[in-house]
Amino acid sequence: MMNTKQVLMREFVLxxxxxxxxxxxxxxxxxxxxxxxxxxNYLPADGGYGEYYQSWLFIGSEAVDEILTLxxxxxKIKYNILETGEGHLSVRDSSEADAPAITxxxxxxxxxxxxxxxxxxxxxxxxxxNPQTEEPVAHHPAVEVSAxxxxxxxxxxxxxxxxxGEQIINMNTDLRAKGGYFAAPEGLQEKHAIVLSLASxxxxxxxxxxxxxxxxxxFHFTAASKMTGENLFQQSSVLRLKEGxxxxxxGQVGGDQVSVTVSIRRLK
Numbered sequence: 192m193m194n195t196k197q198v199l200m201r202e203f204v205l206x207x208x209x210x211x212x213x214x215x216x217x218x219x220x221x222x223x224x225x226x227x228x229x230x231x232n233y234l235p236a237d238g239g240y241g242e243y244y245q246s247w248l249f250i251g252s253e254a255v256d257e258i259l260t261l262x263x264x265x266x267k268i269k270y271n272i273l274e275t276g277e278g279h280l281s282v283r284d285s286s287e288a289d290a291p292a293i294t295x296x297x298x299x300x301x302x303x304x305x306x307x308x309x310x311x312x313x314x315x316x317x318x319x320x321n322p323q324t325e326e327p328v329a330h331h332p333a334v335e336v337s338a339x340x341x342x343x344x345x346x347x348x349x350x351x352x353x354x355x356g357e358q359i360i361n362m363n364t365d366l367r368a369k370g371g372y373f374a375a376p377e378g379l380q381e382k383h384a385i386v387l388s389l390a391s392x393x394x395x396x397x398x399x400x401x402x403x404x405x406x407x408x409x410f411h412f413t414a415a416s417k418m419t420g421e422n423l424f425q426q427s428s429v430l431r432l433k434e435g436x437x438x439x440x441x442g443q444v445g446g447d448q449v450s451v452t453v454s455i456r457r458l459k
Contacts, residue, residue, distance in 0.1 A: 219252065219275060220250060220251070220252050220272065220275055220280065221299075223299065224250055224297065224299055224304065225250045225251060225252065226249075226250060226317065227247070227248070227249055227317070227318045227319070227320075227321070228247070228248040228249075228250065228304050228315035228316065228317060228318060229245055229246070229247050229248075229315060229316055229318040229320070229322075230245065230246040230247075230248075230306075230313040230314060230315045230316075231245055231316075232244070232245075233245055233246040233259065233313060238426060238428075239392070239409055239426070239429065240261060240368075240392070240394060240409070240429060243261050243262060243394075243396075243429065244259065244260065244261050245259070245260045245261075245322065246258075246259050246260075246313060246315070247259075247260065247318075247321075247322050248304075248306065248315060252272075253271065253272055254269055254270060254271050254272060254285070255269075255270040255272065255280065255282055255295070256268070256269050256270075257269075257270065258322050258324065259366065260322045260323070260324075261366060261394055262323075262394050262395055262396035262397065262407070263323050263327065263364075263394075263395045263396060263397055263398050263405075264361075264363060264364065264365060264366050264367075264394055264395065265322060265323075265324050265364070265365070265366065266365055266366050267324075268284055268286070269284075269285045269286070270282035270283060270284055270285065270293075270295075271283050271285045273292055278296060278297060278298060279294055279295065279296045279297065280294070280295045280297070281293075281294055281295075282294075282295060293308060293309075294308070295307070295308055296308075302316060302317045303315070303316060304316075304317075323397070323398065325398060326364060327362060327364070327395070327398045327400060328398075328400050329362075330400055331360050331362060331400050331406075332360070332400075332401070332403055332406075332457055332458075332459070333353055333356070333457070333458040333459045334353070334356040334357075334359070334360070334403070334432070334455050334456065334457055334458060335350065335351070335353060335356055335455070335456045335457075335458055336350075336351045336355060336356045336358075336359065336373065336453065336454070336455055337349065337350045337351065337453075337454050337455075337456070338351075338373055338375075338389060338451050338452065338453050338454070339450075339451065339452040339454075340375050340376055340379055340387060340450075340451050341448075341449065341450045341451070341452075342379060342382075342383040342385060342387075342447050342448070342449050343383075343447055343448050345379065345382070345383070347376040347378070347379045349373070349374065349375070349376055351373060353458060355371070355373065356455075358370070358371025358372070358373075358391055358393065359371060359391050359393045359406065359408040359432065360393065360395075360406055361393040361394050361395050361406065362395070363395075368392050368393065368394065369392070369393045369394075370390060370391065370392055370393075371390065371391040371392075371393065371408075372388070372389070372390050372391075373389040373390070373391070373453075374388075375387035375388060375389065375451075383447060384416065384417040384418050384445075385414055385415065385416055385417065385444065385445065385447060385449060386413075386414065386415040386417065387412075387413070387414050387449065387451070388412075388413045388414075389410060389411070389412050389413075389451055389453070390410070390411045390413075391408045391409065391410050391411075392408065392409050392411075393406065393407065393408040394406075394407055395407070396431070403431075403432040403433055403434065403455070403457060404431045404432060404433060406431070406432045407429055407430060407431050407432065408429075408430055408432065408437075409426065409427050409428065409429045409430065410426070410427040410430075410438055410440065410453060411424070411425075411426050412424070412425040412426075412427075412440035412442075412451050413425075414442070414444045414449045415444065416444045416445025416446075416447070418445050419444075419445040419446075421444045421445045422444065423442045423443070423444040423449065425440040425441070425442055426440075427440060432455060433455065434455055434456060434457050435454060435455070436452060436453070436454050437453045437454060437455050438452070438453050439451075439452045439453075440452075
């Protein structure tokens, strides 16, 4: 039969066991939070590529892998989990030895996971898919880009060299955009005292390299009147590449109607 001291000692040991059990349970990432999650339209729509970004989270018991994608372009970060608690994870970027710890606050409602870091929150859905992260083959379509530039009824066409057409074929793997510039006819600009320009930003949506539609571009058209100082800015939507007319941008500046029509011809 145990004396009072032994009884107290047993109760103390039991309390410690319960305490450590509770702590161990609380320090684990809940199983229903672990797995693959994706947030569609991860960045706010900005009239450009913003709405096409996706954020993927692969949550495990010891690390969180994050892959940010835009079509076939991506960047990856592995966060080691330092501490866990009710509704939050303390993590650190594993690629930087002196990276600061950051807190991921989360809440789970059915199959929706809201994750907040600092002042930014995103809603993730449970996913059985994986992002596209394979390396593209080197070959890509050769295209010729032409543009019909018009001031009122006065129009001139520019046909650009194939190397200029490559400006709308982005072969990068990471999230770097590829920009391009398409010069307007000098004679047309001098005649009407208007400075015209066309620029592009390009990303690849898929790695089906034989298909023009795997590539995309948006265009910025600007015009500035030397006579009045007025400026015009027009932006296209994000366009999948195709043969024929791709976009037509127009407006008025200094009393003149200006426009540019971009067309593509596939060479091979």
